[in-house]
Amino acid sequence: MTRIFHDADAPMEPLAGKRVAVIGYGNQGRSWALNLRDSGLDVVVGTIADTSQQAAAADGFPAHPLAEAVEGADVVCLLIPDEVMGEAFAAHVRGSLKPGAAICFASGYAVAYGEVDLPEDADLVMVAPRMIGVGVRESYEDGTGFIAFLGVERDATGNAWPIALALGRAVGATRRGSVEMTFAQEALIDLFVEQGIAPALQKVWRDAAMVLLEHGIPLEAVLAEFYLSGEIERTYRAMREIGPSKQWELHSPTSQYGTMSRVDRFEGLDTAERMRRAAEEITSGAFAKEWAEERKAGYPRFNALKQAEGRDALMDLEDNTRALFEPKKG
């Protein structure tokens, strides 16, 4: 049975009197630090750059270089980009870790693909928000909370689960509910959305735009229909709020009939086969290896792909089109 944890399953006592070091003060780091402190924990922040150190200090945190922040901490939350975690951990964290400290990750990636050399006596726990950093803070403040995937990779002290649950609660992840997952499962689902679903959607939207343009629909109208109007966003919101099936009733009979009567036309597309390939590359570690090699080589393919996409020119076009639909006073 899949376990889903709520506040009632996650007492805060295991963290009473403990010090939590938040390493990194970026998207997740700042929100975690603020939420953990507001939940009554003793939080110190560790950063590399002076600007982040100043930002953390301005928010009232004791802010230190990484090694200093880690010293004496009972829990170390590694909230830095996954791709730099191995190097940063070896250079600044490992040597200062208190024996038996718990290390918390906001993603399973670095551990699942062996990117960090971790001490044997450390508990390894994961609270992986299904939410961007700003949302982690906002949903804590307004009391709605966010969903997360919660797991323990290694229970060295026998106390890893109570620590993971208490951290989850303190950061706001057990208010709505957190699903038990392994680090590898979290990494798979996360990367799968990026590599199995997002490219398929990108292809669908690109083909759809091309066909509409062929039919003489103005580009401004295409972009308005696809995302600027916010109509599709509202449909997804309705799915979350009332469910994918009930939200059908918000659409006209013409819309419902048109979609349902034509869904079979896309049955022949072998998207599942391509998605299986994506999942296989992720679970085998082939993607992690490819990405590590790409980083080591200085990102030649990544840069070429961005260049080929013409992202800068597209940004200008998108900015200009969005400006056309800004609310204006009559």
Ligand code: NDP
């Ligand atoms: P960010 O890119 O926002 O992290 C920036 C922080 O990392 C900065 O404080 C920066 O420090 C620090 N940093 C960057 N490079 C290094 C380095 N080489 N050594 C030490 N510190 C470094 O990260 P996120 O918050 O986006 O991601 C953190 C974790 O959260 C990741 O594991 C990610 O997968 C996970 N996550 C992220 C989500 C998101 O929406 N962004 C959602 C769910 C999980 P400085 O400013 O001092 O240079």
